[in-house]
Amino acid sequence: MSNKQLMRGSQVIAEAAIRAGCRFYSGYPITPQNEMTEYMANAMAELSDGTFIQAESEIAAINMVLGASSAGVRSMTSSSSPGMSLKQEGISFLAASELPAVIVNTMRGGPGLGNIAPSQGDYFQATRGGGHGDYRSIVLAPDSGQEEADLTRKAFEYADKYRTPVLILVDGMMGQMMEPVIFPDPIDPLDLPPKPWILDGAKGRPSRIIKSLILDTREMEDHNWKLARKYENIAREITTAESYLTEDANMVVIAYGTAARIAKGAIKRVREMGLKVGLFRPITLYPFPNKALLEMSRVVKHFLVFEMSTGQMIEDVKLSLEGRGNVHFYGRPGGIISTPDEISKEISSIYYRQNLEEE
Amino acid sequence: MKQIFQKPKYLKDAVFHYCPGCGHSIIHRLVAEVIEELDIAEKTIGVPPAGCAVLAYDYFDLDMCEAPHGRGAAVATGIKRTLPDRIVFSYQGDGDIAAIGTAETIHAANRGENITIIFVNNSCYGMTGGQMAPTTLLGQNSSTTPGGRDSLRDGSPIDLSEMLAITKGSVYIERTSVNSPKNIRKTKKAIKKAFKVQMAGLGFSLVEVLSPCPTNWKLSPVDACKWIDESIAKTYPMKVIKDEAGNID
Numbered sequence: 315m316s317n318k319q320l321m322r323g324s325q326v327i328a329e330a331a332i333r334a335g336c337r338f339y340s341g342y343p344i345t346p347q348n349e350m351t352e353y354m355a356n357a358m359a360e361l362s363d364g365t366f367i368q369a370e371s372e373i374a375a376i377n378m379v380l381g382a383s384s385a386g387v388r389s390m391t392s393s394s395s396p397g398m399s400l401k402q403e404g405i406s407f408l409a410a411s412e413l414p415a416v417i418v419n420t421m422r423g424g425p426g427l428g429n430i431a432p433s434q435g436d437y438f439q440a441t442r443g444g445g446h447g448d449y450r451s452i453v454l455a456p457d458s459g460q461e462e463a464d465l466t467r468k469a470f471e472y473a474d475k476y477r478t479p480v481l482i483l484v485d486g487m488m489g490q491m492m493e494p495v496i497f498p499d500p501i502d503p504l505d506l507p508p509k510p511w512i513l514d515g516a517k518g519r520p521s522r523i524i525k526s527l528i529l530d531t532r533e534m535e536d537h538n539w540k541l542a543r544k545y546e547n548i549a550r551e552i553t554t555a556e557s558y559l560t561e562d563a564n565m566v567v568i569a570y571g572t573a574a575r576i577a578k579g580a581i582k583r584v585r586e587m588g589l590k591v592g593l594f595r596p597i598t599l600y601p602f603p604n605k606a607l608l609e610m611s612r613v614v615k616h617f618l619v620f621e622m623s624t625g626q627m628i629e630d631v632k633l634s635l636e637g638r639g640n641v642h643f644y645g646r647p648g649g650i651i652s653t654p655d656e657i658s659k660e661i662s663s664i665y666y667r668q669n670l671e672e673e
Numbered sequence: 674m675k676q677i678f679q680k681p682k683y684l685k686d687a688v689f690h691y692c693p694g695c696g697h698s699i700i701h702r703l704v705a706e707v708i709e710e711l712d713i714a715e716k717t718i719g720v721p722p723a724g725c726a727v728l729a730y731d732y733f734d735l736d737m738c739e740a741p742h743g744r745g746a747a748v749a750t751g752i753k754r755t756l757p758d759r760i761v762f763s764y765q766g767d768g769d770i771a772a773i774g775t776a777e778t779i780h781a782a783n784r785g786e787n788i789t790i791i792f793v794n795n796s797c798y799g800m801t802g803g804q805m806a807p808t809t810l811l812g813q814n815s816s817t818t819p820g821g822r823d824s825l826r827d828g829s830p831i832d833l834s835e836m837l838a839i840t841k842g843s844v845y846i847e848r849t850s851v852n853s854p855k856n857i858r859k860t861k862k863a864i865k866k867a868f869k870v871q872m873a874g875l876g877f878s879l880v881e882v883l884s885p886c887p888t889n890w891k892l893s894p895v896d897a898c899k900w901i902d903e904s905i906a907k908t909y910p911m912k913v914i915k916d917e918a919g920n921i922d
Contacts (some may be wrong), residue, residue, distance in 0.1 A: 337680065337755075365755065367784075369780075370776050370777070370779075370780035371777075373744065373747075373776075373777075374776065374780065375747075377747035377748050378747050378748070378750050380740075380741075380744075380747075380748055380751060381738065381747065381748035381750060381755070382722070382739075382752065382755045383751070386755065387755045389751070394693025394747075406837075407741050440891045445844035514759065515717060515718060515759050516714065516734070517715035518715075520735050521733075521736050522795060523730045523738075523739075524737070525730060525736045525739035526739060527727055527728075527739060557772055651737060
């Protein structure tokens with residue numbers, strides 16, 4: 315019998331979180347990700363050691379996660395774009411206090427209230443820290459139901475290992491789409507390694523403090539550099555990207571999440587036409603897979619960045635390429651979902667304009 | 674030589690940074706004494722605020738988790754729900770709890786979170802230099818209410834404790850002061866009861882303490898204590914606001 319289950323993306327992430335040993339979730343209703351909150355409400359209710367709280371606000375939800383995380387439990391909250399703006403205060407405090415947490419952003423059209431259609435407009439907010447101060451969050455961008463399950467497991471591992479907030483960045487399409495998924499085996503939270511820094515009452519040990527206030531400027535500087543070194547380690551250890559049909563490619567599309575799924579369809583089409591085009595798909599958006607991209611620029615001279623925004627990841631692409639190669643851009647913001655046909659036309663138009671068929 | 678007075682066991686050997694005549698040092702002491710007398714230090718987690726008491730973790734020898742400004746009740750909720758058998762308290766000023774943290778506080782009370790809040794009301798934003806707080810009295814001078822607080826321009830002092838008492842989840846709410854030895858003893862009794870309410874698992878408890886701020890009130894410490902009786906207590910009377918716990922000794 316197959317272990318495959320057909321599930322909606324939002325529910326896949328929720329189920330994968332439970333299986334990763336997440337036992338604390340607080341959230342606030344917002345479309346298009348309510349299925350995740352509702353799934354967590356029901357799943358936690360069935361667990362003897364699970365807590366679900368429908369918070370009074372996004373701000374309260376993230377701060378409840380901060381408290382729960384300081385008490386040692388694997389903790390999660392989720393939202394969509396406007397709600398993520400409100401959570402940034404707490405994410406900055408989590409990063410500063412070196413507390414693990416997993417935060418899911420199912421992006422929708424923006425800015426402002428925008429709409430509830432799929433978008434990738436929160437790339438900057440996610441990958442640049444988002445809140446105030448000198449910090450980054452790990453950002454994972456799955457492009458399928460299966461990868462949502464796998465990366466959710468990883469998100470909790472990374473959060474605990476590096477003691478830092480981890481964002482899972484998807485969009486309304488990834489959240490709503492139903493796909494078959496094989497889940498990893500569930501983890502019993504009691505089997506997770508103990509955390510020697512949690513606050514559970516100073517019994518038989520000195521009292522502990524979890525805080526972010528560092529008034530002494532030299533100590534603050536030390537803390538900033540400590541975080542920076544942590545981000546360097548993270549970049550060395552977890553940076554991931556998928557390369558698809560890039561071996562012989564003389565043009566590479568760069569896209570993540572839903573946009574990458576669409577781009578794959580487009581690449582299959584243009585391959586049938588004989589165009590040597592591949593896909594580079596960052597899976598970690600922070601840390602960005604800059605080295606792999608720079609390496610690729612030794613042979614590939616034309617890159618097409620495709621985003622469901624007016625162009626945000628393109629800045630990381632240009633930084634990674636250090637001026638090598640030509641970077642083209644195609645974007646559809648506002649909740650528009652391009653078709654593979656539309657992207658294949660964009661690819662072939664650049665391909666022929668640049669005379670790449672002659673290479 | 675007989676020792677007749679000593680530092681509470683759960684205050685660290687640190688010198689308070691508080692201004693002369695400030696109530697925080699006394700209130701810290703009372704909380705530490707209560708925790709020692711109830712023998713709960715090894716299972717207590719405190720949540721200090723942003724504001725004058727932001728460094729409370731440098732004074733309490735307890736596990737302490739700093740909360741962002743106003744979020745004490747939400748952070749305490751996360752800790753308490755994760756570790757229901759521990760004792761969790763937040764320590765918050767009037768700006769923290771009654772302005773920027775109003776939503777977190779009211780909803781924690783409404784959920785009946787089994788936590789204790791020490792709410793220190795000095796009728797101003799002390800740390801930032803004496804700006805108007807939600808609790809600033811009508812006519813009271815502050816650095817942002819030239820000519821005194823005007824209800825039409827600035828709104829009126831908010832009765833947060835009374836608002837919290839309306840919620841079904843709150844069990845015990847009392848307003849006291851530390852402006853006299855008698856009131857200090859009453860405050861300690863109230864704090865002890867609030868912790869006992871939590872230990873008995875009854876629900877949300879809060880003690881609002883009217884606390885002198887001589888620096889920002891521009892009064893001597895003695896006059897600041899008098900001013901609490903003469904002015905603040907007229908708007909914020911010291912009393913048991915809600916008690917559904919009864920005698921839990």
